[in-house]
Amino acid sequence: MHLTDKWFNPYPNQKRCKGAVRSTIIDLQRNRFVLVPNALVAVLEMCASRSVQEVYAAYGANNKAVLDEYFAFLTVHGIGQFGKQNDPLFNHTEEEKEWAYPLALSNAVLELSPANAPFLKKLLVQLNHIECYAIQLQFADRFSRQDAALLVQQVYESGVFLSIALSGAANAWQMYSVADVHSFLDAHPYLNEIMVHQAAIDIQGVHENSNCAYKLTTHSLSHLSCGVVAPFYFNTRREHYAESLHHNTCLNRKIAVDAAGFIKNCPSMAGNFGHINDISLAEVLAMPAFKKHWNITKDQVSVCRDCEFRRVCTDCRAYVETPGDLQSKPLKCGYDPYTCTWEEWRTHPLKQQAISFYGLH
Secondary structure (H helix, E strand, C coil): CCHHHCEEEECCCEEEEECCCEEEEEECCCCEEEEEEHHHHHHHHHHCCCCHHHHHHHHCHHHHHHHHHHHHHHHHCCCEEEECCCCHHHCCCCHHHCCCCCCCCCEEEEEECCCCHHHHHHHHHHHHHHCCCEEEEEECCCCCHHHHHHHHHHHHHCCCCCEEEEEEEHHHCCCCCHHHHHHHHHHCCCCCEEEEECCCCCEEEECCCCCCEEEECCCCCCHHHCCCECHHHCCCCHHHHHHHHHCCCCCCCEEEECCCCEEECCCCCCCCCCECCCCCHHHHHCCHHHHCCCCCCHHHCCCHHHCCCCCCCCCCCCCECCCCCCCCCECCECEECCCCEECCHHHCHHHHHHHHHHCCC
8 A cells, every 4th residue: 555545543442631731542442541742643643534645745844753653653653544535444433422321320438337237128128229330348336247247148138239348447337358258258258349458468369259359458547538539530431531531430320328327428528418308219219419410521620631641530529629610620639730740749938728618637
């Protein structure tokens, strides 16, 4: 094929996210991303309507070496390949931009304490009525391992949930070691995930009999730990990408009940929509105010709208740089998309007022 015949065709599963200085190209098939200059993205955009020869002509002979390097990079990283114009193999669809979930809720978080544990059966019935099939139990207070097991078994025997996750401090449910975790999973092989914090060691793995992922960490986690933005939490799955285009990727379709029995968007959020004694989950779900965070995308959030990571990032609304501003940048993000640098958010001078407001010192 001669140069005059060549077109550069990006693969349909390669999605671009342009930032203030640089961009990400997200590979939805391989679940990864690469960082590229914005100038490379401009070349890709030009390739949509011009042949390779026309692209070289537009940039001039002085930029030939740069274009050679760009096309080599794009090919090596599997972002696209040379071919004919309008090759059916590279027909782009909008499938990856569509996000739909058939139910009103996708997940529920229940903080379990002696105060609200007696209401667990009632809450399970209500979640069944709403058709919420994923639940995370957080042990917020001390339970014997036997009592914890009974609560977990109660959730399983409700027959409602397709996904059950557990988390809690080691001493909250007497889960101190990997051996304890394995023993618990041997008895409850239907669990999907276990997180134990304030443990003696840092370790993670997968239980071989149940295929349940587990993690033990020496860190202490609480409400105040919520909302950290870091590359470790980046998500390159197709579902996450599509949801990020239309919704808040943390709060969308989520409901929570805190340790005191108050219904919230998330246990870390300050406000609530009533107590489980006084109002049902379905009644809360029908409130427009309950859903006000669901459709806040990173394209609407200050600074985040200029960030190249906004399609793979999480988005906490519980802790923001300007408390009370629904579209303020997450407080616990130390990334600056204008300098492409990460800083420690806890010591940033411009965040100290918000840190004090939330009591995060």
